[in-house]
Amino acid sequence: MKTLDLFTTAVANTFRSKTRTILTILAIFVGAFTLTITNGLGTGINQYIDDTVTSIGAEDVMTVTLTPDADSGFGGATSGPTEYDPEAVSSGGFGPNEGGTVVALTPELLDDLADVDGVLSVEATKSITPDWIQYGDGTQYVTSVGGLVAGQSVQLAAGEEPDATSDAFELDLPISYVEPLGFSDADAAIGETITIAITDAERTQHLVDATVVGVAEESVAAPGAGGLVVNAALTDSLYETQSIGLPEDQLERYATASIRFDANATDADITALKDNLANAGFTGTTVADQLGTIKTVIDAIVLVLNAFAIIALLAASFGIVNTLFMSVQERTREIGLMKAMGMGGGKIFGLFSLEAVFIGFLGSAIGAGIGMLAGTAISSVLSGAVLADLPGLTLIAFDPLSITVIILVVMAIAFLAGTLPAARAAKADPVESLRYE
């Protein structure tokens, strides 16, 4: 028998006993449906985290602080009061010393940092503290300012990201500021000019005008930490303004810097880079370090949910065994006849296991299909209600690869379940099968 004939015959045989086949397919459907939903949950949440990671910083970016000396930093080996260090500045943003003070990075130290093996470029994180922002004569609001490191992106509600190469002062406004500042909606804010007030070291307040080019969605870890996202030109201008009147030795002191490394770096490369940084007296943290734990927890939860779905599938696979045993029983005569007509045992085995695989395919394809529909419906309902505070989160998302994997896995399970009855059919003795009297 040709392979194609074998396949079409197996498919046709599947529908010979419709009720039985449909019940078996339903059992597999339940398993495949559950697996699709739980997998979608994992994909959705991890996708959200990945988006968040991209907005915090590109994957090839590391936040670097100067490692405090053991005897001068917090929690140092020596007891007693910490000696005052004029080089120490308060550290904002991410890093192991969050909220504490770190030793400031000077231009010389930044040069040292650039010389560390594996570091491609260094960019100091300029900490800017504006007083307020205002649109026209509207209310003044307190805000913070952050810039985009190359590779970062903003989850936009409208407009575009600030142009890093432009000389114009451009910024993205967080969506929560749109209405308080006096815009009717996000689109209305695009192209408008807002005023930023900033005070320099001599306590003089300066006003800087900038154009709104985009409105950012709020997310758990948006660039600029939920404040304004500004372009390089505006950052430099604000930083210069803020630094007016600072004594020479206080200029250009940075709490943290961003370094870039090879985008293709492996985990081992990153560890090596961290070691190099540590030897040079710096501490590096990647975005993955900061969010890795969350991902691990979500992966573990999804794994447990998947295990339940697999248990459902195993139960369904016994249904396949049962269905096919009944088929083999019913078709004893037919199997005997086919063998008498010269059909080999291998082909008979193929016929019945293909039937099992086809039942598995039908159950999983229908399960995955309806699972995707249900998942999409559930997440769109939830994102409008319970999860409205987490814009950009699609709770249950699907990627074609994992759906394909689910279908293939179910087909493989079905094949395994089918081997037992198929082997029995293949071994059937034509004389026994054709006996009557």
Add this chain to the structure above:
Amino acid sequence: MMLVTMKTPIIRVKDVHKSYGRGPNRFDALKGVTFDINEGESIAIIGKSGSGKSTLMHVLALLDAPTSGSLELEGVETSTLHGKSLNQARNKTFGFVFQQFFLTANSSVLENVMLPMKIAGVKRSERKQRALAALEQLDMADKAGNKAVNLSGGQKQRSVIARALVNNPRIIFADEPTGNLDTATGAVVEDILFNLNREHGITLIVVTHDEELAARCDRRLYIRDGLLVNDTTEVAA
């Protein structure tokens, strides 16, 4: 007669034994059977139930291997055939007609008749054409699309004969071909089978306990308790 025996017989059976079980449960179904069948003959194997005639047919049709003795098919020792060559010999050489028909009930007559060619790996278009031709030969062309379950007994047996014919076999085995049919229908089916034997030279081996059917064959082999008790050819000679 001498000329016929000079030719290589299509089937040569030499001292064939067949037993089932072991030790005290051992049952000898065939206790040493020897005979030749020439191409184009029509042979009746006659015996009561339990005589060993069905076992003999199964051995001749290569569905069962003899415990000892030799069986040659077209001069080839069949114990040397295994796997693919055995399946090919079954598929190309034999056609089967059973008392119980063994049609797949919910498939169409055409599907049933195409089955041996499907197993042989014949192309779909050729399968259909040859199956329709075989059905035409048996005046069953108008029933090609019907489900097998809806046919009368005679129509079923004619479909089975079409299925047996479709691969152009050298030998047709008919196991009580008229056992499930009324006399008139049975006579029609007999005529069809003997026509195939005479006009197409297909060797016909009929297993039966019906003396009238057996009487129409060239030769009758009487089996009793696993032994060949009477071969009409030898009596004639």
